[in-house]
Amino acid sequence: xxxxxxxxxxxxxxxxxxxxxxxxxxxxxxRGPKEKASRxxxxxxCGNSLFFFNNAKDTxxxxxxxxxxxxxxxxxxSRDRNLEAARLILRMKDGETKLxxxxxxxxxxxxxxxxxxxxxxxxxxxxxxxxxxxxxxxVVDKERCRRxxxxxxxxxxxxxxxxxxxxxxxxxxxxxxxxAEVLLERHPDCGNMLLRPGRxxxxxxxxxxxxxxxxxxxxYRVTQRDQGGYVIDVENPIPCATLHEVIDALVEKTxxxxxxxxxxxxxEENITYVSANDENGERILHTAPSSPLPKAPxxxxxxxxxxxxxxxxxxAADRRILTSPVPASPTNHMRRLILSxxxxxxxxxxxxxxxxxxxxxxxx
Numbered sequence: 001x002x003x004x005x006x007x008x009x010x011x012x013x014x015x016x017x018x019x020x021x022x023x024x025x026x027x028x029x030x031r032g033p034k035e036k037a038s039r040x041x042x043x044x045x046c047g048n049s050l051f052f053f054n055n056a057k058d059t060x061x062x063x064x065x066x067x068x069x070x071x072x073x074x075x076x077x078s079r080d081r082n083l084e085a086a087r088l089i090l091r092m093k094d095g096e097t098k099l100x101x102x103x104x105x106x107x108x109x110x111x112x113x114x115x116x117x118x119x120x121x122x123x124x125x126x127x128x129x130x131x132x133x134x135x136x137x138x139v140v141d142k143e144r145c146r147r148x149x150x151x152x153x154x155x156x157x158x159x160x161x162x163x164x165x166x167x168x169x170x171x172x173x174x175x176x177x178x179x180a181e182v183l184l185e186r187h188p189d190c191g192n193m194l195l196r197p198g199r200x201x202x203x204x205x206x207x208x209x210x211x212x213x214x215x216x217x218x219x220y221r222v223t224q225r226d227q228g229g230y231v232i233d234v235e236n237p238i239p240c241a242t243l244h245e246v247i248d249a250l251v252e253k254t255x256x257x258x259x260x261x262x263x264x265x266x267x268e269e270n271i272t273y274v275s276a277n278d279e280n281g282e283r284i285l286h287t288a289p290s291s292p293l294p295k296a297p298x299x300x301x302x303x304x305x306x307x308x309x310x311x312x313x314x315x316a317a318d319r320r321i322l323t324s325p326v327p328a329s330p331t332n333h334m335r336r337l338i339l340s341x342x343x344x345x346x347x348x349x350x351x352x353x354x355x356x357x358x359x360x361x362x363x364x
Contacts, residue, residue, distance in 0.1 A: 016059055020047025023139045024113040033095030048117050069093035070118040071185045093185050116140050169247050171195050171260035181217050184209035191261035208258055222246055
């Protein structure tokens with residue numbers, strides 16, 4: 001099912017021209033959390049909301065579903081009386097809405113548009129054609145621009161106007177009450193308790209989530225005392241010296257049922273860089289090699305200046321020099337070690353000298 005063209009209709013009381021820009025529209029069967037049967041309705045994705053009409057020609061919507069509380073989106077594999085129909089479960093923080101598209105292709109497109117406006121990113125887990133992906137990219141750009149330029153309907157949460165005492169726990173998140181509920185709902189495996197700023201900007205709050213036939217949220221005010229430290233404002237106030245003790249106290253009071261919310265942000269596994277192609281100038285993303293860089297060759301060990309002497313290359317000479325007594329001398333002991341003659345050498349020299357003198361005398 002291709003994307004339907006945007007229709008701008010006007011009428012008294014609720015003209016479509018007053019709605020946010022329409023990105024996608026078509027017939028869907030809808031059944032809300034409190035509805036017992038599905039209804040076939042003309043559905044328009046306008047901005048970050050779904051608007052439901054009785055038919056395609058109506059100018060007044062009958063229902064609106066704000067996607068600000070979006071949690072997840074998954075396929076419903078249960079069989080429908082229409083074998084070509086494809087079901088979808090849209091999970092929000094306040095319940096589930098079941099949608100039925102005419103066929104599988106239409107369901108994939110609806111999923112692509114819903115993911116694009118909620119995550120502001122083109123989904124990569126869907127089976128879509130290149131033209132459809134380009135259409136989703138344009139929707140993401142338009143929605144980002146719309147959110148930047150629109151007038152905020154409510155004031156953002158006030159920043160803390162008081163300095164925090166001690167180290168801030170890792171479960172602290174600078175989010176509002178609603179954003180805290182969405183975080184805990186989307187990531188149940190990361191913990192069920194987080195610390196956040198209070199609405200008044202002078203206090204903190206702890207938001208918790210537990211399952212009891214659905215999500216159960218609780219919010220606890222944490223105020224800073226004049227004499228130092230903090231207190232959890234419940235019926236019997238719980239004083240704490242630091243924010244870490246605030247979290248530890250709630251974990252202890254609930255016997256470990258409440259656990260701090262620790263969301264691990266993804267990190268890259270490889271080093272990438274962008275460079276231009278020398279031939280056509282096209283910029284390409286490259287992945288750096290993961291193998292370690294080659295080490296520089298090690299320099300040969302420095303030889304001692306005495307190792308080049310003929311005596312050092314002779315094992316016998318080495319043994320003779322090492323075993324011969326060396327006179328103690330504070331300077332140039334190696335020179336004296338090499339030049340000092342042994343007693344045997346002195347005896348041979350004297351005998352040779354005497355023989356030479358006798359030979360000279362006999363010749364004369």
